[in-house]
Amino acid sequence: MDRTLLWIAAATGLGYALASAQEPSDALEAARSSVGMLAQSLPWIVVSMFLAGLVSQWLEPELVAKWLGREAGIAGIAFGAILGVLGTGSRFAVYPLAVSLLAADASPGAVVAFTTSWQLTSLARLPAEFPFFGIPFTLVRFVVSLLISVAGGVLFEWLWNAWSHFR
Template identity: 55%
Template sequence: MDKVIVYLSGATVLGYCVAALWRPTIAAAGLESTFEMFWQALPWIVVSMFAAGLLSQIIQPKMVAHLFGRDTGVAGILLAAVLGVFGTGSRWAVYPLAAGLLAADATPGAVFAFMTSWQLVSIPRLPAEVPFLGIRYTIVRAAISILTAFVGGLIFDMVWDKLPPQNP
C-alpha cells in the first residue's frame, strides 16, 4: 500500500476524532457529507475503472508514444493540450485515462497538458458558459486556458526531468 494513502487515512481519522471530541455535530455532518459524496461518485468510479481497463487494452502504447512520447517534444504537448478540450465525463474518467497514457509512455508534460485543458476548457461545457459570460469572453478564456495547459506541460516536463527517479 502506498505510504501517502496511509498518512492521509491517519490524518483523516485523527481529524474526525478531534472533531468528534471538540464539536460532535461537525464530525457527524462530515460523515453525512462523506456518504453523500461517496454514493454520488461510486457509479462514476466503477464505470471509469471499467472504461479505463478497456481503453488500456485498446490504446496501443506505440500509438501513444508516437503522439505524446519523448520524441514528439513540443508538438506532443501541444497536441495533448488541444485534444484535452474534447474530453467529456467526470474527473473519475480522466484520471484513469491519464494513468493509461502515462503507462503507455506519454510524457508527463503531455498528460499534464491533456488533463489541464480538459479541466479548464472541455468543449461540451462551453455552451453552458456562453449564455452567462458571452462568446467573446468564452473564446478568450478557452484560448488562454489551452495556452496555459501547453506552457504548463512544457514546464512540467522540465521539472519532472530534474526530479530523482521514483523507487519502486
C-alpha cells in the same frame, strides 16, 4: 498500501476524533456527508476504473508514443492539450485515462497538458459561456486556457526531467 494514503487516513481519523471530542454532532454530520458523497461517486469510480482498464488495452503504445511521447516534443504536449479539450467526462473517467496514457508511454508533459486542458477548456462548456460572457471573451479565454495548458505541460516536462536526474 501506499504510505501517503496511510498518512492521510491517519490525519482524517485524528480529525474525526478531535471533532468528536469537541462537538460530536459535527463529527456525525461530517461522517453522514462523507457516506453520501461516497454513495454518489462510487458507481462512477467503479465504471471509470473498468473503462480505463479497457482503454489501456486498446491503446497502442507505439501510437501513443508517436503522438504523445517524449520524442513528439512540444507537438505531443500540444496534442495532449487538444485531446483535453475534447474531454467531457468526470474526473473519475479522465484521471484513469490519463494514467493509461502514461502507461502507454505518453510523456508526463503531454499528460499534464491533457488534464490541465480538460479542467480549463471544454468544448461542451463553450455554449454555456457564450450567453454570459459573449463570444469574444469566451473565445479569448478558451485560447488563453489552451496556451496555459501547453505551457504547463512544457514546464512540467522540464521540471520532471530535472527532478528525475536527482532521484
